[in-house]
Structure formats: C-alpha cells, structure tokens
Amino acid sequence: MRKFLLILFFITSASVSFAQSQKFEYTTVSSSGIAPTENDAIKEAIIEAVSQVYGVDISARSQLETLQLSVSDNSGTDELIAEKFQESISIATRGIVSSYTIISSEKVERGISVKISAKIVKYKSPADANRIRVALIPFTPAQKDYKGLEDSKILGSDLSRIATQSLNSGLTSSRKFTILDREYMEQVKGELNFIANETASVEELCRSLAAMGADYILVGTIESFTLKENQIKLKSGTTAKVKEGGIAIGIRLLDAATRQVKFSDVVNLKAKIPVGGTGSDVVEICNQFAELLSPKITEAIYPIRVVAVNDDEVVLNQGGTDVVEGTQYEMFALGAVLIDPYTKESLGRKEKKCGMIEIVRSKPKTSDAKILESTSSIEEILKENEIVCRPLKIKEEKQVKEKEPASKRKDIW
DSSP, X not given: OHHHHHHHHHHHHTTOOOOSSOOEEEEEEEEEEEESSHHHHHHHHHHHHXXXXXXOOHHHXXXXXXXXXXXXXXXXXXXXXXXXXXXXXXXXXXXXXXXXXXXXXXXXXTEEEEEEEXXXXXXXXXXXXXXXXXXXXXXXXXXXXXXXXXXXXXXXXXXXXXXHHHHHHHHHHTTSEEEEEOTTHHHHHHHHHHTTSTTOOXXXXXXXXXXXXXXXXXXXXXXXXXXXXXXXXXXXXXXXXXXXXXXXXXXXXXXXXXXXXXXXXXXXXXXEEOTTOOSOHHHHHHHHHHHHHHHHHHHHHSOEEEEEEETTEEEESOOGGGSOTTOEEEXXXXXXXXXXXXXXXXXEEEEEEEEEEEEEEEOSSOEEEEEEEEXXXXXXXXXXXXXXXXXXXXXXXXXXXXXXXXXXOOOOO
C-alpha cells in the first residue's frame, strides 16, 4: 500500500505544479482489463484508469500491478462482496479511485474481460501550470559575515535570505516562471515522509503530488558585498552624505533533467542608495541586483523570437515592460543541435547572425521592431529557421569594459 502511494507520487509529480491553494476535480474514464478472475480483471482496469489520468510508464506499471486489492471476507451475497471489493479499491488507492461501475463482464479465452467506468480524483492545474518551473536554491554566502556601515556586520545567512527573496520576487513578477520554494527543504522532506503514513487523506496526498518537479535549478554564491557612506559636495557649497553599495553573486542556471548549464556568470552590481530612504540598505541593494539579473535569466530561458515579418519590420513574441523602445537586438537563425562529443549532452543550437533590429513599439504581449540590417530576406529565413534576438547593448557594454585600461576600472570590492 505504502509503495503504491509513493509510486503515484512520483508518476504524477512531473506533470503538475506547486500552488498555494490546491483544487481537485473528478474525471470519469472508461477502461478495461483481462485476467483469470473478475476481481483481477477489475484491478487491471483500475490500473489502466489511473494510467489514463496520471500517466504511467512501463516500469511504474509493473510496480502498480503488485497492488493487493483482494477482499479477505468473501462471505455474503454477490452484491455485498462487490460492494466490499469496491470499498477495498477506494481504500487501497487512498481515494484516488473514488468509485467505479462495471459496464460489462464476459468470459474470453484468457479468462474474464471486464470494462469499467471509473471516477478518478485529479488535481486541477492552476492557470500558470504550463510555465517553466524554477527551483531557486538559497544563495550560498562565501563569508560568515560581510562588512556594513562603520563597524556593523551583516550575517551571511541574512544576506543570503534577502538576496534570494529579492530574486524570487523579480522572477515571479515576470509572469514567465513558477518558482518552487526550496528554502524549507526539511519541511518538504517531512511532507514526503507523511504521505507514506496510512492515515493521510486524499487531499494531503494530492497536495504532495503537486509539490515537486522543476525544469531548472538556480544556484548562486555571494562572492562579495560592500556598503559604504561618502561625503559629496553639492552645488550650494554644502556637503551631504550618500550611500553606495555593491554585490557580486556567481550564478548558475542548470537544466534539471540534463544538468546542462544554461546560464553562468558572476553578476556585479554597483548600487546607489536613495537619499532619505526609509527602507533597509541591504534590501535596496538586493532589489536592484534582482532587477539586473532577472532579465538575464529570462533571456537565457526565453530568448525573444521573431514570429512574423511585415515589410521592413518584424513582430516579436514578447512585449510589456521587458521590451523597451529604442533597444537594439541582433538576430540569429537557429540551426542544428550541437552535441558534446564526450558527454553526449546538448550544447544548444548552432546560431548564425542574420541581422539587426530596433524596437519601435512595445505592446502587452508582442512588440514591433524595425529591421536595421539583414544578411538576406528575413521572411525567407523565417520560413526555414527559428530566429532568436539577443540585446546588442549587453555585447557593447562588455566591449567598452574590455577596452578600458585596467588601472581606470573602478570595482567596489
């Protein structure tokens, strides 16, 4: 019994997403089974019904078939025995199979063939269930504590918590990701152990079914953090105190299935603290860091794509505040998948530059861009290849820094 429940957890965890409020619905499916006895044929049909709703691969099915659904007491009328057997199925599946009705039962060469109509409890996915799921692991502080203003110290654990939460909020607000909370892993482990308990209800089981499964894992290390106060001279001749801060976090975004690194960088931020601000300086720095990093992660997973061509303009599949008018992008035609000769893992796809565009209109879900240059007809390229767009300004910023003499570079750590 316990094994069956755990199997159900694993076969469904990949197909549902975590949600703060769980909703359930009943779905009715028809299925059939053949076995030497009617009860075993019903069991086969039940397995098939659950498979239709949740999906079961061959290896999982072989384990499901070990489920014991026999009724110990076979005394009484046929109706009573059937009622007891149906009750045993509901108990054995912890209510996932609410009930069933036998449509037909007949003898065949292999035994008894049974067709049933089963009522299955199913988790009702929220509207954002199809979003990519990112497990955001709390950032690892490289130091026990970091220097604050004057002689104060900022605990590494506190800085990790604030920086992680800021990025959590930034990615969530983009409405492109479902962020899975990994800050309280011990509580999650406890919940998984709880589902093996015979007393767990179907609601508790379904909540656990929906609690796991990530497409990407985001990890990071806080390499450095600074916070200082400077005196500046105003035009009036007086002086004023201003605060500056900086943070550097090494980030890696991993494909949960292949462990392929989708994005890796040490992201540096030099932050200006608003004068007269009433909030926490640390929170302000972390929020600015999240504003810088969130678009980078979004671009790594959801690169902007060309979806249509209208004369000398292209239509892009993203808009809103993430796409700013006047921003220039390079266009790349995607080619064959590149495979690492050693690990046999995907390294992404071959890219060939095919032009440059500039955003002229940003709409809620799409945007329009003027074609500044192209290697050939973008319309013809789009018929054969997918086209992704990458911000030109990122490349330009790197070039400026590389050309600047090292003696003139001003890092804050």
